[in-house]
Every structure is written in C-alpha cells, then in structure tokens.
Amino acid sequence: MKGLKIDGAPSIDELRGTPGYPGIERARKRSIAFIECIEEIPCNPCETACLRGAIKVGRPITNLPQLDEDKCTGCALCVAACPGLAIYVKTYDYREGMSLIKFPYEYLPLPEEGREVELADRYGNTLCKGKVIKVDVSAKNNRTAIVWAEYPQEYFEDVVTMIRL
Ligand code: SF4
C-alpha cells in the first residue's frame, strides 16, 4: 500500500490500516510487534533483523514493512534495529489489568528498573503512570536501550514511549 500523507503523528485508526500494524484481536492474545512505519522511505533493517522472517519490505525498498502476525514471537530484535524508532513490542495481558511495552529509548539518563515513569502517546502527551520493569542494554541491541514498562491495559494501543527524565 501507499504511505500515509499526514501532518504529525498518525492516529490509531490510520495505523490500523497499515501493513505493519497487527490486528487488535491477535495483539491481545500474545506479545507482538507494532510497526508504525507509514512513509515510503528507502529502509529495511527491520526486515533483516527479524530472524523469524516476520517482516517483509521486499522490492522496491520503499515498500511499507509488512508484519506476518503468525510468525512474530515478540522477541523485540526489530525494535532495536529500527533507526526510525518506529517499532514497539506490546503484551496485552502482562499481568492482571496491566500491559507491557518494550520501546527504544535514546536519552540519558536511562530509567532505573522499578522506577515509576510517565508514559506518553505518539504526540508526546502524558497518558498514564507506568513502572519500568527492565532496561535491556544487551549487545544484541547494538547500543540501543530497550525499556520495558508496564501500564494500565486501557491505554494498550495509545502508549508508545515515556516522558524524558
Ligand atoms: S518482534 Fe521479533 S519476531 Fe516479531 S517482527 Fe520483531 S524481530 Fe520479528
């Protein structure tokens, strides 16, 4: 499909029509990648990073990335690989009433595990409080920190990042 022509961040309705955004019923069952890549740019590290073959860009390289929901295990390798910070992994039923997001975070200082933080939407607006579960700085992430944070399920699709410390 063609990329979206919009000003600012896309709405959830706009994202739901793109090939990288998972079906919400499927997304509520298991951890899965949300690929929020909506412009036809020449880029494909997500495709090469995914060891499961769950992301296809193909040719031309300006295609929007397409997610194969059945192949995605929610491993988050693509989250660190994306230079556009456009991919998150979310788990709807992380624990009772709470979801989990794994998002790239390129600022310092990094949050400490267990810290309460403010989580935000695509426009940078604060939505809710969350708790940092883990900060993954392992070598496989090639120096991109992946923050894991839990947050109320009612904000499942809306939360994409945290307010900078
Ligand atoms: S989360 Fe893992 S399995 Fe899913 S698309 Fe990303 S790299 Fe592939």
Ligand code: SF4
């Ligand atoms: S790596 Fe990121 S910016 Fe590049 S095509 Fe994939 S999702 Fe889009």
